[in-house]
Amino acid sequence: MSRLAAVFAKLEQDGRKALVPYIVAGDPAPALTVPLMHELVSKGADILEIGVPFSDPMAEGPVIQLAHERALANKVTLSMVLELVAEFRATDSTTPVVLMGYANPVEHMGYQQFADRASAAGVDGLLTVDMPPEEAEQATQILRAAGIDNIFLLAPTTSDERIQKIASLASGYLYCVSLNGVTGAGHLNVAAVTEKLASIKRHTNLPITVGFGIKDGASAAALAPLCEGVVVGSALIERIVATDSALNNTERAAVAAELIAEIRTAIDA
Amino acid sequence: MGSKLGKANFSQFPDATGHFGIYGGRFVSETLIFALDELEAAYQRLRKDPDFQAEFDHDLAHYVGRPSPLYHAKRWSNEVGGAQIYLKREDLNHTGAHKVNNTVGQALLAKYMGKKHVIAETGAGQHGVASATVAARLGMTCQVFMGEDDIQRQALNVYRMKLLGAEVVSVKSGSKTLKDAMNEAMRHWVTHVDDTFYIIGTAAGPHPYPMLVRDFQSVIGREAREQCLAQNGRLPDALVACVGGGSNAIGLFHPFLDDESVAMYGVEAGGHGVETGQHAAPLNDGSPGILHGNRTYLMQDDGGQIIETHSVSAGLDYPGVGPEHSWLKDMGRVNYVAINDDEALTAFRKLTLVEGIMPALESAHAVAYAEKLAKTMSPEQSIVVNLSGRGDKDIHTVATIDGIGIE
Known part of the structure; x- marks a missing residue:
């Protein structure tokens, strides 16, 4: 069983929901990334989504755009991201790690080389924001053969017909975008998400995580009962950036990860 | 380079999924797929709708001022001493460039689709002005995304857009230029996808944009073909057009693609020189990748990050290119060459002095290459150069290079 499948099976057994933090690898400093990943896990994260920096992050709001820019200023490459995951994996063999980013860095490395190296590094899934299923068949086969789940997005605008098509190609979980907009947007509509999730669940048994616009315990707790997991990105990155850079990396990581502890408490309540 | 292409039927591309060979496609986040499906369905219906076509043709004739002349630049041709050079005068269009052919077409699509809001990205401002213009005429709101540096x-042009009633949105992310303006327009579109029409300015982006922009711009090549036959009784031997995203070039080339005797040259911005790396010539010195919704040749680094480009001409200063050009390069149908900043500036001055026609700096790249090409040809042969825009907007840039301040 894959790490992702094991985590979702365990959560279901325990009646709990996955808490999925998103950070951008190498932001604000490459040396902070692995300590932060461990702290997020110790504060209650079940799955880690690690952003692969890209020069043109089209789907991101301002907070995550800046995170990508800082990581690129630190010369973070896809190869380096894989090295950071391998470093994390050396002391955590169970927490799933999903890379989230844009098609071009992976395309440039080559899907086969990426799949081989990501698998060796201990990556569990890949979510490529700008690769809808129509363009993803070959990549999905290569990834699957290497034991990596290709994670797809579902949006408020996704038709029932497309939900079926996407679900048939997907594995691991599906990532439901809560609203029409970019990451970190402030117009989450719980009623609309509720309706969308109901129609998604008519077409698939895959676990569904929901992201975009979840910023605190209250918004996470409102959505968690409707799905299998919630993703927190922009709000966490704001916390990370706000930490005192005079602290050492472990201390900074611990301070930032407090947000995850707060959200854990809220969704478990 | 690709294999000999024989009798390939270019009008059959893109294929049903929006691809030109391996290029093109639809690489966008899931939220936008519905909008692209909606646009594609509307366009497939309307391209066959006689009322829509009649309205488009009427607007091109009476609002844009088409057909644009095909002008035989005799004095310049004689001075060069080779082939006869003809200029396709897109600079005489309303708003001063070929861009308006496309914005008239897309705004009409928006109208037929019942959209009241349009958005656009712009680099130098020409597409922004052309979008603001058609929005004003149709009573639509218009927001134009433009990099802070370009503003x-x-x-x-920023003030021109404001006079036309558009809101110019300053983009502060990334390199603060055209590619970032396009990112921001996409972000706005994804947030307002229900009621907003995105007018993309070049023959790039996710399917169906490269196809519909090409179709709207193909009026250039259709007219040029008829005008050549009417004036000379034969087709030209070569076509030359500048390529940034490549909409003016594909508009000229497309109606000639099946005419095997017609050679084609797409001229990219060589900037400080292709060998310096400081240029905007992905077809000359880039590699295939994925950006802004399509697979195409890009300027990118070893890690697949998009790199900053350089050209004296803002309209060519873009790291990608329309996917059909990438395919035509690989097929060997079109030759893609580069002209440096200095050569383009020389051509700008030359055409202005010899013919009294001041080309846009973008078009000056095509002018410069046409002169090189003409010298290798005989006086019985002919070249059509797409004079895609007028140079008024560039006077300030040229004056600054000359060390003259103009307020």
């Missing part, structure tokens, strides 16, 4: 460099 400073193109103050005149």
Whole structure:
């Protein structure tokens, strides 16, 4: 069983929901990334989504755009991201790690080389924001053969017909975008998400995580009962950036990860 | 380079999924797929709708001022001493460039689709002005996304757009230029996808944009073909057009693609020189990748990050290119060459002095290459150069290079 499948099976057994933090690898400093990943896990994260920096992050709001820019200023490459995951994996063999980013860095490395190296590094899934299923068949086969789940997005605008098509190609979980907009947007509509999730669940048994616009315990707790997991990105990155850079990396990581502890408490309540 | 292409039927591309060979496609986040499906369905219906076509043709004739002349530049041709050079005068269009052919077409699509809001990205401001213009005429709101650096460099066009009632949104992310303006327009579109029409300015982006922009711009090549036959009784031997995203070039080339005797040259911005790396010539010195919704040749680094480009001409200063050009390069149907900043500036001055026609700096790249090409040809042969825009907008840039301050 894959790490992702094991985590979702365990959560279901325990009646709990996955808490999925998103950070951008190498932001604000490459040396902070692995300590932060461990702290997020110790504060209650079940799955880690690690952003692969890209020069043109089209789907991101301002907070995550800046995170990508800082990581690129630190010369973070896809190869380096894989090295950071391998470093994390050396002391955590169970927490799933999903890379989230844009098609071009992976395309440039080559899907086969990426799949081989990501698998060796201990990556569990890949979510490529700008690769809808129509363009993803070959990549999905290569990834699957290497034991990596290709994670797809579902949006408020996704038709029932497309939900079926996407679900048939997907594995691991599906990532439901809560609203029409970019990451970190402030117009989450719980009623609309509720309706969308109901129609998604008519077409698939895959676990569904929901992201975009979840910023605190209250918004996470409102959505968690409707799905299998919630993703927190922009709000966490704001916390990370706000930490005192005079602290050492472990201390900074611990301070930032407090947000995850707060959200854990809220969704478990 | 690709294999000999024989009798390939270019009008059959893109294929049903929006691909030109391996290029093109639809690489966008899931939220936008519905909008692209909606646009594609509307366009497939309307391209066959006689009322829509009649309205488009009427607007091109009476609002844009088409057909644009095909002008035999005799004095310049004689001075060069080779082939006869003809200029396709897109600079005489309303708003001063070929861009308006496309914005008239897309705004009409928006109208037929019942959209009241349009958005556009712009670099130098020409597409922004052309979008603001058609939005004003149709009573639609218009927001134009423009990099902060470009806003400073193109103050005149910014004010022009404001006079036309558009809101100019300053983009502060990334390199603060055209590619970032396009990112921001995409972000706005994804947030307002229900009621907003995105007018993309070049033959790039996710399917169906490269196809519909090409179709709207193909009026250039259709007219040029008829005008050549009417004036000379034969087709030209070569076509030359500048390529940034490549909409003016594909518009000229497309109606000639099946005419095997017609050679084609797409001229990219060589900037400080292709060998310096400081240029905007992905077809000359880039590699295939994925950006802004399509697979195409890109300027990118070893890690697949998009790199900053350089050209004296803001309209060519873009790291990608329309996917059909990438395919035509690989097929060997079109030759893609580069002209440096200095050569383009020389051509700008030359055409202005010899013919009294001041080309846009973008078009000056095509002018410069046409002169090189003409010298290798005989006086019985002919070249059509797409004079895609007029140079008024560039006077400030040229004056600054000359060390003259103009307020």
